[in-house]
Amino acid sequence: xxxxxxxxxxxxxxxxxxxxxxxxxxxxxxxxxxxxxxxxxxxxxxxxxxxxxxxxxxxxxxxxxxxxxxxxxxxxxxxxxxxxxxxxxxxxxxxxxxxxxxxxxxxxxxxxxxxxxx
Amino acid sequence: xxxxxxxxxxxxxxxxxxxxxxxxxxxxxxxxxxxxxxxxxxxxxxxxxxxxxxxxxxxxxxxxxxxxxxxxxxxxxxxxxxxxxxxxxxxxxxxxxxxxxxxxxxxxxxxxxx
Numbered sequence: 341x342x343x344x345x346x347x348x349x350x351x352x353x354x355x356x357x358x359x360x361x362x363x364x365x366x367x368x369x370x371x372x373x374x375x376x377x378x379x380x381x382x383x384x385x386x387x388x389x390x391x392x393x394x395x396x397x398x399x400x401x402x403x404x405x406x407x408x409x410x411x412x413x414x415x416x417x418x419x420x421x422x423x424x425x426x427x428x429x430x431x432x433x434x435x436x437x438x439x440x441x442x443x444x445x446x447x448x449x450x451x452x453x454x455x456x457x458x
Numbered sequence: 459x460x461x462x463x464x465x466x467x468x469x470x471x472x473x474x475x476x477x478x479x480x481x482x483x484x485x486x487x488x489x490x491x492x493x494x495x496x497x498x499x500x501x502x503x504x505x506x507x508x509x510x511x512x513x514x515x516x517x518x519x520x521x522x523x524x525x526x527x528x529x530x531x532x533x534x535x536x537x538x539x540x541x542x543x544x545x546x547x548x549x550x551x552x553x554x555x556x557x558x559x560x561x562x563x564x565x566x567x568x569x570x571x572x
Binding site for chain 1 (some may be wrong): 462490492494499500501502503504507509548559560561562563564565
C-alpha cells in the first residue's frame with residue numbers, strides 16, 4: 341500500500357511569513373494526525389481528525405496555526421505568522437481509526453516536513 | 459493525563475550483544491503501548507504494540523518488548539543487536555478509546571558498534 345505522503349520535504353521561511361504543509365493519508369484511514377517534533381524531543385500532537393471532524397486540537401496554537409481536512413481525505417496545516425520557535429519537523433500520520441478497538445491500530449507516519457524559520 | 463518517560467537519551471551496545479531500551483508510562487485505565495523507530499530523515503515506523511494478553515510481545519526486525527504492569531514499564535529488547543539497528547526509538551502510550559490520543563516519549567538514540 342502507498343504510505344502517507346507529505347510535501348514539501350523542506351521549507352525555509354523568515355519569521356512573520358506564512359507556510360502551508362500538505363498531507364495525504366493512507367487510503368481508507370479515517371484518523372489523521374499532525375505532530376510537531378522539535379529537535380531532541382518526541383512528537384507532540386497538534387491536531388487529530390476523525391474523518392473531517394476535529395477530535396483533539398487542545399495543543400494547537402490557534403492564534404497562528406490552522407488545519408483542515410476537507411472531504412475527510414487529505415489535510416493542510418498552516419502557520420501564519422511563523423515564529424522562530426516554530427522551527428521543527430511537522431509529521432503527518434494516519435491510522436485506521438474505524439469502529440471499536442481502533443486504538444489497536446498503529447500510526448503510520450509520513451517522512452515529515454522540516455521547517456526552518458529564520 | 460497520560461505520559462511516557464524514556465530515562466536514557468542514549469544507549470550504546472556492541473554488535474551481537476543484547477540490547478534494552480527502557481520505557482515507563484503513566485495512564486489512567488488500561489495501557490495500550492507502542493514502540494516506533496525513526497531512521498535519519500525518515501518518519502517514524504511502527505515496531506510493535508501491547509494491547510492485552512502475553513506480557514512479551516514480538517515485533518518487526520527481531521525486536522520484542524516486555525510489559526510489566528506493576529512497574530508500569532514496557533522495555534524494548536533484542537537478543538542480538540545489529541549495526542543496522544542504530545536509530546532513534548520512541549515509546550508511546552495510547553488512550554483506550556476509539557479516538558485515543560497517542561503520547562510519545564522523547565526518544566532514545568541507540569548506537570550499535572561493530
